Amino acid sequence: METDLYFKLILTFGLVLIAARMGGEVAERYLKQPAVVGELLAGIVISPFAIGGLINDPVILTFATINGQLAQTGAQINGFTPMEIVSQIAVIALLFVAGLETDVRAFIRHGFTGAMVAIGGVILPFSLGYLVAMYFFPGIGTVGWLFIGAVLTATSIGITVRILMDMGRLSSREGTIILVGAVVDDIIGLVILSVVVGVAETGEFSVVAAIRTGLIGFGVWLGLLLIGLYGHKYISRYLLEPFKKSGTMPVLALIVAILIAYVVTLVGLHPVVGAYVGGLMLASTLEREEILNKTRPIMLFLSPFFFAYLGMQVDLVPIWAVIGPALALIVVATLGKIIGCFFPAKWAGKASNLGALIVGLGMVPRGEVGLIIAGVGLTHGVINRDIFGVAVAVSIITVLITPTMLKPFFKRQSAESEKAETKPSSLQDQS
Amino acid sequence: METDLYFKLILTFGLVLIAARMGGEVAERYLKQPAVVGELLAGIVISPFAIGGLINDPVILTFATINGQLAQTGAQINGFTPMEIVSQIAVIALLFVAGLETDVRAFIRHGFTGAMVAIGGVILPFSLGYLVAMYFFPGIGTVGWLFIGAVLTATSIGITVRILMDMGRLSSREGTIILVGAVVDDIIGLVILSVVVGVAETGEFSVVAAIRTGLIGFGVWLGLLLIGLYGHKYISRYLLEPFKKSGTMPVLALIVAILIAYVVTLVGLHPVVGAYVGGLMLASTLEREEILNKTRPIMLFLSPFFFAYLGMQVDLVPIWAVIGPALALIVVATLGKIIGCFFPAKWAGKASNLGALIVGLGMVPRGEVGLIIAGVGLTHGVINRDIFGVAVAVSIITVLITPTMLKPFFKRQSAESEKAETKPSSLQDQS
Numbered sequence: 001m002e003t004d005l006y007f008k009l010i011l012t013f014g015l016v017l018i019a020a021r022m023g024g025e026v027a028e029r030y031l032k033q034p035a036v037v038g039e040l041l042a043g044i045v046i047s048p049f050a051i052g053g054l055i056n057d058p059v060i061l062t063f064a065t066i067n068g069q070l071a072q073t074g075a076q077i078n079g080f081t082p083m084e085i086v087s088q089i090a091v092i093a094l095l096f097v098a099g100l101e102t103d104v105r106a107f108i109r110h111g112f113t114g115a116m117v118a119i120g121g122v123i124l125p126f127s128l129g130y131l132v133a134m135y136f137f138p139g140i141g142t143v144g145w146l147f148i149g150a151v152l153t154a155t156s157i158g159i160t161v162r163i164l165m166d167m168g169r170l171s172s173r174e175g176t177i178i179l180v181g182a183v184v185d186d187i188i189g190l191v192i193l194s195v196v197v198g199v200a201e202t203g204e205f206s207v208v209a210a211i212r213t214g215l216i217g218f219g220v221w222l223g224l225l226l227i228g229l230y231g232h233k234y235i236s237r238y239l240l241e242p243f244k245k246s247g248t249m250p251v252l253a254l255i256v257a258i259l260i261a262y263v264v265t266l267v268g269l270h271p272v273v274g275a276y277v278g279g280l281m282l283a284s285t286l287e288r289e290e291i292l293n294k295t296r297p298i299m300l301f302l303s304p305f306f307f308a309y310l311g312m313q314v315d316l317v318p319i320w321a322v323i324g325p326a327l328a329l330i331v332v333a334t335l336g337k338i339i340g341c342f343f344p345a346k347w348a349g350k351a352s353n354l355g356a357l358i359v360g361l362g363m364v365p366r367g368e369v370g371l372i373i374a375g376v377g378l379t380h381g382v383i384n385r386d387i388f389g390v391a392v393a394v395s396i397i398t399v400l401i402t403p404t405m406l407k408p409f410f411k412r413q414s415a416e417s418e419k420a421e422t423k424p425s426s427l428q429d430q431s
Numbered sequence: 432m433e434t435d436l437y438f439k440l441i442l443t444f445g446l447v448l449i450a451a452r453m454g455g456e457v458a459e460r461y462l463k464q465p466a467v468v469g470e471l472l473a474g475i476v477i478s479p480f481a482i483g484g485l486i487n488d489p490v491i492l493t494f495a496t497i498n499g500q501l502a503q504t505g506a507q508i509n510g511f512t513p514m515e516i517v518s519q520i521a522v523i524a525l526l527f528v529a530g531l532e533t534d535v536r537a538f539i540r541h542g543f544t545g546a547m548v549a550i551g552g553v554i555l556p557f558s559l560g561y562l563v564a565m566y567f568f569p570g571i572g573t574v575g576w577l578f579i580g581a582v583l584t585a586t587s588i589g590i591t592v593r594i595l596m597d598m599g600r601l602s603s604r605e606g607t608i609i610l611v612g613a614v615v616d617d618i619i620g621l622v623i624l625s626v627v628v629g630v631a632e633t634g635e636f637s638v639v640a641a642i643r644t645g646l647i648g649f650g651v652w653l654g655l656l657l658i659g660l661y662g663h664k665y666i667s668r669y670l671l672e673p674f675k676k677s678g679t680m681p682v683l684a685l686i687v688a689i690l691i692a693y694v695v696t697l698v699g700l701h702p703v704v705g706a707y708v709g710g711l712m713l714a715s716t717l718e719r720e721e722i723l724n725k726t727r728p729i730m731l732f733l734s735p736f737f738f739a740y741l742g743m744q745v746d747l748v749p750i751w752a753v754i755g756p757a758l759a760l761i762v763v764a765t766l767g768k769i770i771g772c773f774f775p776a777k778w779a780g781k782a783s784n785l786g787a788l789i790v791g792l793g794m795v796p797r798g799e800v801g802l803i804i805a806g807v808g809l810t811h812g813v814i815n816r817d818i819f820g821v822a823v824a825v826s827i828i829t830v831l832i833t834p835t836m837l838k839p840f841f842k843r844q845s846a847e848s849e850k851a852e853t854k855p856s857s858l859q860d861q862s
Contacts, residue, residue, distance in 0.1 A: 007696040009516055010523065014689035021674075021683055028677055035677070085440055085516065092441065243452075246459055246466070251732045252452055258445035265438040294728040301682045301729050 012083065013305075016312070019046045020304035034166030034403045036159065039304045040396065043311020052312070087309040089258075090302035091158045091368070092275040096257040097299040098161040098170065098179075099279015100292050104229055106176045107280065113349035114180020117341045121181060121363050122188050124340030125152040128332035136325035140383060143200045147377035150196050151391045152333045154189030155182040156367025157272050159399050162303065163365065167403070167410060174355055177345060178362035186273055187217050189369045193376060194268060200380050213268055220267045221277055224260065228281025236285045250294030253282055270369055310367070311396070318386065319393045326390045330397050337363045354413055361406050365399045443514065444736075447743070450477045451735035465597030465834045467590065470735045471827065474742020483743070518740040520689075521733035522589045522799070523706040527688040528730040529592040529601065529610075530710015531723050535660055537607045538711065544780035545611020548772045552612060552794050553619050555771030556583035559763035567756035571814060574631045578808035581627050582822045583764045585620030586613040587798025588703050590830050593734065594796065598834070598841060605786055608776060609793035617704055618648050620800045624807060625699060631811050644699055651698045652708055655691065659712025667716045681725035684713055701800055741798070742827070750824045753817050757824045764825050765832070768794045785844055792837050796830045 023042025024035030031038070046052045126149040133140070133148035160182050164170040170179075191214040198206050228235065239256065243249040257278030264274030282291060319326055338360035345356035374391035377383040383391075454473025455466030462469070477483045557580040564571070564579035591613050595601040601610075622645040629637050659666065670687065674680040688709030695705030713722060750757055769791035776787035805822035808814040814822075 006515070006519055007693055007702060010519060010689060010696075010702055011693040013516075013520065014686060014693055017686045018683075018690065021679060021686060024679070025674065025677060084437070085444075086520070088437055088441060089444065089517070243456065246456060248452060248455070248731060250728065252449075254732060255445060255448045255452060258441060259449065262438055262442040262445055265441075271438060271441055294731075297681065297725040297728045298732050300679060300725075301685060 013086065016043075016046070016083070016308050017305055019043070020308035023308070024304055028166075034163050035304070036162040036166055036307050037400060037403055039307035040311040040399060043308035044314050044316075044396075045311075046308070047312040047314060049315035049317065083309060086302070087306045088271070090299075090306040091272055092258055092261050093254065093295065093299040094158055094161060094303040094306065095261075095272045095275035096254055096279040097292065097295055098157075098165070099257075099276040099281075100283050100288060100295070101165075101170055102179065102280055102283055103171050103176065104225075104280055104283045106171070106173075107180060108225075108229070110173070110176045110180055110349065113345065113351075114177050115184050116344035116348035117177060117181040117359055117363065118184035118188060120344040121155065121337050121341040121360075122153045122185050122192075125333055125336030126150065126192070128152075128336045129329060132325065132328045132332055136328065137387065140387070143196070144377070144382050144387075146196045146199065147373065147382050148329070148387065148391075150189065150192045150373045151370045151377075152329065152336065152366065152394065153192055154186050154366065154369035154373075155337070155363045156365045156369070156395070156399070157182045157186055157276060158306065159365040159367045159402075160362060162307070163403050163406070164362065167406065169410060174351070174358045174362065177349055177351075177359050181341065181359070181363055183221075183273060183276060184218075185363075186270060186369050187214065187221065189373065190217065190268055190270060193369075193373050196373075197376060197380070200377075200382050216267045217264075217269050220264060221269065221273060224264075224274075224277045225280055228277075229284055232282070232284040235282065236287060240282075240285065240287050249287065250291040253287070253291045254295050254298065257282075270372070272368060310399075314392060314396050315389070318389045322386045322390050325387075326393045329390060329394050333366060333394050333398055334364050334401070354409060354416070358406065358409050358413065361402065361409065364405070365402045366395045367399065370395055444517065447474075447477070447514070447739050448732075448736055450474070451739035454739070455735055459597075465594055466735070467593040467597055467738050468831060468834055470738035471742040471830060474739035475745050475747075475827075476742075477739070478743040478745060480746035480748065514740060517733070518737045519702070521730075521737040522703055523689055523692050524685065524726065524730040525589055525592060525734040525737065526692075526703045526706035527685055527710040528723065528727055529588075529596070530688075530707040530712075531714050531719060531726070532596075532601055533610065533711055533714055534602050534607065535656075535711055535714045537602070537604075538611060539656075539660070541604070541608045541611055541780065544776065544782075545608050546615050547775035547779035548608060548612040548790055548794065549615035549619060551775040552586065552768045552772040552791075553584045553616050553623075556764055556767030557581065557623070559583075559767045560760060563756065563759045563763050567759065568818065571818070574627070575808070575813050575818075577627045577630060578804065578813050579760070579818065579822075581620065581623045581804045582801045582808075583760065583767065583797065583825065584623055585617050585797065585800035585804075586768070586794045587796045587800070587826070587830070588613045588617055588707060589737065590796040590798045590833075591793060593738070594834050594837070595793070598837065600841060605782070605789045605793065608780055608782075608790050612772065612790070612794055614652075614704060614707060615649075616794075617701060617800050618645065618652065620804065621648065621699055621701060624800075624804050627804075628807060628811070631808075631813050647698045648695075648700050651695060652700065652704060655695075655705075655708045656711055659708075660715055663713070663715040666713065667718060671713075671716065671718050680718065681722040684718070684722045685726050685729065688713075701803070703799060741830075745823060745827050746820070749817065749820045753821050756818075757821045760821060760825050761828050764797060764829055765795050785840060785847070789837065789840050789844065792833065792840065795833045795836070797826045798830065801826055 019042040020039040023038035025038065027033040027038025028035050044050060129152040130145045130149035133145040137144060160178060161170065164175045164178065169175045191210055194213045195205065195210045198204065198209060240249050240253065243252045257275050260278040261271035261274035265271055282288060341360040341363045342356045345351045345359040351359065370391060374383065374388050378388045450473040451470040454469035456469065458464040458469025459466050475481060560583035561576045561580035564576040568575060591609055592601065595606045595609065600606045622641055625644045626636065626641045629635065629640060671680050671684065674683045688706050691709040692702035692705040696702055713719060772791040772794045773787045776782045776790040782790065801822060805814065805819050809816070809819045
């Protein structure tokens with residue numbers, strides 16, 4: 001019966017969600033880690049490459065991984081599975097809620113620092129990645145090395161947001177700088193991608209085209225942000241007010257964010273960048289709290305799916321074969337971001353050593369944009385399946401290590417600020 | 432760039448949702464109809480068979496309709512599109528919330544009446560449908576006539592729930608009887624399907640198999656309901672309590688409902704029947720309100736998608752060619768349900784004439800199960816594409832006319848009960 005297909009889809013969806021939730025719960029309760037770590041690990045565990053492979057059902061296996069088997073048919077990532085669609089909608093809902101929760105004025109106040117952090121955090125990993133690639137993969141040539149460098153540039157907004165949310169630091173000073181940095185370096189990453197693709201296709205390097213792509217993308221993004229900042233009264237009156245009576249106003253806001261997520265792709269940005277700015281646009285409205293109350297459950301329901309699904313793409317076996325270069329790239333990806341972001345945060349943002357270190361650590365997780373770049377390299381035949389596996393490994397490992405690295409420093413910061421708060425209050429007591 | 436595919440999916444998803452919301456708003460505000468009518472009409476309007484066809488983009492057209500073009504390749508409904516997946520999850524969320532909102536004790540109190548209503552509402556449309564099919568399509572033979580009769584049997588739980596919700600009558604006496612009836616006739620419909628498929632495949636009619644399918648399906652369903660009714664304390668303690676601390680308890684409840692939706696398919700039930708019983712199971716728990724508060728936004732976000740998507744499958748042009756039999760079947764589908772349910776509601780439920788008429792009218796909408804049966808008939812070559820189009824027309828028209836028919840009677844009932852309430856209160860004034 002053809003309806004079997006639907007039933008199995010429902011099953012796959014339910015199983016992935018329940019595994020993600022269990023993983024999240026275990027991580028929070030027993031490992032004292034953010035839930036997102038547990039969701040990713042749950043994904044790795046139930047992946048068809050691990051215990052999921054015991055399920056002898058081709059339908060479920062196909063639904064659960066990018067085009068069936070990423071490891072075996074890595075080149076076919078231009079296909080898609082239903083589960084990816086849901087995971088795309090999930091990450092849009094996540095970024096929308098993150099945008100809504102952002103303090104827009106603080107976001108703009110830290111704009112310059114964040115941009116500097118982004119640039120520092122792009123230059124170092126890109127150059128180091130290029131050099132490491134040159135050493136380990138001499139055969140793939142300049143274009144290949146450029147691709148690998150590009151893979152290391154962009155911090156994952158989605159993952160960074162979840163880690164900061166789980167740790168309750170999304171709207172801290174460092175959290176805001178990290179977010180600005182993550183948004184800006186995503187834009188830079190996509191500009192680099194278009195340049196590298198240009199080089200791969202024509203053999204020529206076009207500065208003009210690169211600058212144009214970057215300016216248009218950044219301009220559209222900034223334009224949307226400013227519309228929200230200065231036009232929020234009109235957004236409330238003409239877009240949100242009419243839907244208040246039917247109680248669907250928050251849902252409408254999320255739908256609008258989905259449309260914005262698409263619109264920004266027309267100027268070469270990733271949908272998550274648009275979903276985030278969609279949230280930012282509404283963050284100044286009076287309706288913010290109500291929208292948050294009704295859209296947060298949607299995000300809580302869907303977002304574990306995205307992270308578990310990310311984990312499910314990991315096949316540890318082929319990565320083992322390229323463990324040397326993988327480790328080298330993970331090290332330069334991590335240190336490159338920490339150091340590359342530390343100094344701009346310190347100089348441009350006048351952060352303390354501790355604050356600048358937190359910013360650097362928070363910028364470490366790589367994700368969607370890096371994987372997109374690696375995917376494009378793969379389909380262009382510039383990098384092979386093994387190297388693609390390395391890119392996946394970089395993404396997963398940087399995500400997994402970040403919360404553990406961040407935690408002690410956040411703790412130390414809390415302790416210091418408590419100390420700082422105790423002093424003035426004791427002064428007040430004396431007065 | 433292969434990511435184009437994702438971007439267009441996001442666009443399609445956003446466009447369908449925004450059209451559905453607009454349609455719902457127009458229906459409520461200007462047509463004074465339930466939002467669901469507007470969502471369905473919005474779907475018909477943006478369908479690739481109507482203005483959606485102006486979008487000259489094969490990707491979007493493929494995403495938006497069942498396997499690209501239902502009208503042209505009707506036989507391929509055993510494929511699926513990403514949009515269908517989302518619409519399946521949407522209807523599960525809807526039925527889960529409906530189950531949660533149901534007064535379980537009232538549901539059981541009206542169980543006998545509802546079952547009688549279901550049986551009356553199956554026998555009449557089935558026999559009339561068989562006769563009409565015999566008259567209009569003499570060439571398709573007994574099995575074909577059986578299929579068309581079967582298509583008319585099952586009331587759509589999803590649509591009935593939405594109509595009752597939109598009208599604020601979900602937990603009224605009549606609303607409860609309608610719900611029980613819709614659940615039971617879905618089970619009967621699926622039993623009839625398995626019998627008819629048996630006849631189509633083997634040419635034999637197996638009473639034993641039919642009774643077995645029915646008993647197992649109904650038994651599992653009732654068992655789950657009773658577990659919820661008598662075991663809700665244990666469900667709270669062992670399933671819900673542990674997830675309260677992380678704030679994900681409501682989400683977990685919905686995930687469990689998704690898994691139950693799959694489990695019931697193993698005994699031949701439709702996932703929506705399982706999602707509804709999943710909600711019923713939790714309706715007696717103390718956590719009910721909290722779960723409702725957090726899952727209702729998820730339902731509000733997703734469910735318009737399901738109804739718009741249903742509307743998008745309608746191609747009015749081929750239906751025009753079979754307008755005669757379509758109208759005849761719509762008439763017997765409507766009158767058959769009204770009359771077939773009126774008498775059981777009156778006799779078994781001791782309802783007033785008005786109450787029994789409301790029950791009959793509420794049972795009119797056909798949907799998912801009827802379309803599944805028609806689809807199976809199509810893939811078995813028992814009915815052709817034109818007749819499949821007729822089945823779609825029956826489903827859409829019965830859905831569209833129901834709210835309009837119900838409204839005046841609900842209004843009269845409200846007026847009468849107000850009158851009844853005024854009298855005792857005036858008596859109290861005198862005392």
